[in-house]
Amino acid sequence: MVEPTRIIAVRHGETAWNVDTRIQGQLDVALNARGRWQASRVAAALADEAIDAIYTSDLLRAWDTAMSTAQLLQMNVITRTGLRERGFGEFEGKTFAEIAELWPDQSRLWRDRDPDFAPRGGGESLVQFRERIVTETAALAMQHPGQQIMVVAHGGVMDVLYRAATRQDIQAPRTWDLGNATINRLLWTPQGFSIVGWADKSHLDNTLDEFTS
Numbered sequence: 001m002v003e004p005t006r007i008i009a010v011r012h013g014e015t016a017w018n019v020d021t022r023i024q025g026q027l028d029v030a031l032n033a034r035g036r037w038q039a040s041r042v043a044a045a046l047a048d049e050a051i052d053a054i055y056t057s058d059l060l061r062a063w064d065t066a067m068s069t070a071q072l073l074q075m076n077v078i079t080r081t082g083l084r085e086r087g088f089g090e091f092e093g094k095t096f097a098e099i100a101e102l103w104p105d106q107s108r109l110w111r112d113r114d115p116d117f118a119p120r121g122g123g124e125s126l127v128q129f130r131e132r133i134v135t136e137t138a139a140l141a142m143q144h145p146g147q148q149i150m151v152v153a154h155g156g157v158m159d160v161l162y163r164a165a166t167r168q169d170i171q172a173p174r175t176w177d178l179g180n181a182t183i184n185r186l187l188w189t190p191q192g193f194s195i196v197g198w199a200d201k202s203h204l205d206n207t208l209d210e211f212t213s
Contacts, residue, residue, distance in 0.1 A: 002145050002189060002190055003145040003146035004145075004146075004187045004188060004189045005141035005142070005144045005145060005146070005147060005148070005149065005187070005188045005189075006147070006148035006149070006185070006186075006187060006196070007137070007141060007148070007149055007150075007151055007185065007186040007187070007188060007193075008046065008049070008051065008148065008149070008150045008151070008183060008184070008185055009150075009151045009152075009153070009157075009158060009161055009184040009185070009186060010042055010065065010066075010150065010151070010152045010153075010181065010182070010183055010184065011152075011153065011154060011155055011157075011158050011178060011179065011180055011181065011182060011184075012031070012035070012039075012057075012059075012061040012062040012064075012065040012152060012153070012154060012180065012181070013031045013034070013035030013036060013037075013038035013039040013042075013061065013064070013065050013180050013181045014031065014032055014034045014035035014038060014180040014181070015029045015030065015031055015032055015035055015061050016029070016032045017029050018035075018180060019032070020095060021095050021096045021097075022093065022094065022095045023088050023091045023092050023093065023094055023095075023096075023099070024061075024085060024092065024154075025085055025086060025087055025088035025089075025091065025092035025123075026059065026084050026085055026087050026088075026092065027092050027093060028059055028060045028061075029059075029060070029061055030060050030061060030064070031060075031061050031064050031065065035061065035064075035065070035180065035181070036064070036068075038065075038180055038181035038204060039064060039065040039067075039068035039069075039181060040068050041181065041203045041204055042065065042068060042069060042181050042183065042203065043068040043069040043071070043072040043073075044072075044203065045183060045202075045203035046069050046072075046073075046150070046183070047072055047073070049148065050148055051069075051073060051075070051148055051149065051150050052144055052147040052148055052149060053075075053078065053140075053143075053144060053147075053149045053150070054066055054069060054070050054073075054075055054076070054077050054078065054149070054150045054152070055077075055078050055079075055080050055083065055140050055149060055150065055151050055152070056077055056078070056079055056080070056083065056151070056152040056153065057079070057080065057081075057083040057084050057085070057152065057153045057154060057157070058079040058080065058081050058083075058084065059084055059085065059154075061154075062083070062152045062153055062154060063077065063079060063152075065152050065181065066150070066152035069150065069152075080136060080140070082132060082133075082135075082136030083133070083136060083137075083151065083152075083153045083154075083157060084153075084154070085153070085154035085155070085156050085157065086123075086124050086126075086129040086154075086156040087119075087122055087123050087124040087129075088119050088123050088124075089118070089119035089120050089121030089122045089123030090103075090119055090120050090121035090123070091103075091106075091110070091119045091123065106119060106120070112171075113126060113170065113171045114126075114171075115127050115170050115171060126170050126171075127170070129156065129160065130160050130163075130164075130170055133156075133157050133160040133161065134160065134161075134164050134193075137151060137161060137188070137193075138188060138193075141188035142188075155178040158178050158184060159174065159176075159178055161184070161186060161193060162176055162178075162184075162195070162198065164192065164193045165186050165192075165193035165194050165195045166195060176198060176199065177198070177199035177201075178199075179199060179201055181201075181204060182199045182200060182201045182204075183197075183200040183201075183203070184197065184198050184199060184200070185197040185198070185200075
């Protein structure tokens with residue numbers, strides 16, 4: 001009997017491109033000032049947690065978010081390219097509105113969550129992306145039976161993990177939160193993922209007072 005692995009899954013803090021609704025994909029975009037504050041609040045919220053390893057996407061916005069917690073806990077961060085955001089090909093760097101204007105047919109397939117659609121220029125389909133994220137996260141969890149790990153990644157990664165844990169179809173409309181720097185908790189066993197808690201943002205409640213101080 002394999003003991004379950006507890007997973008704290010965190011989306012990176014806010015970037016300027018998040019604010020602009022600009023597709024980041026696998027481009028390396030840094031956190032903005034609010035995103036750095038959010039990362040510090042995640043670290044404070046997890047300060048008393050027993051965390052055995054911290055894994056992160058190697059993209060800067062995720063790595064910087066992970067480092068806030070790692071520095072507080074005096075731990076190392078392990079980067080994994082397999083935790084990167086979905087590759088969006090020629091969509092990357094464009095806003096939602098620009099994509100709709102430049103490539104209306106591709107935009108429709110993307111918004112309809114066509115499972116086999118991959119943006120031109122090296123993009124991934126939802127099927128490819130789901131397989132990458134589920135395989136990578138399960139492989140990490142498998143190394144830590146009976147322990148707790150932190151996984152810092154991207155909105156698309158959180159979406160895949162939520163769907164895997166709740167057994168929802170890849171094309172199901174999204175009804176769950178994927179907020180920046182929210183704390184999500186899952187369990188992994190060889191039978192798959194399950195949800196313990198999702199989209200905890202209580203550590204971000206004092207945004208106005210603390211962000212402007």
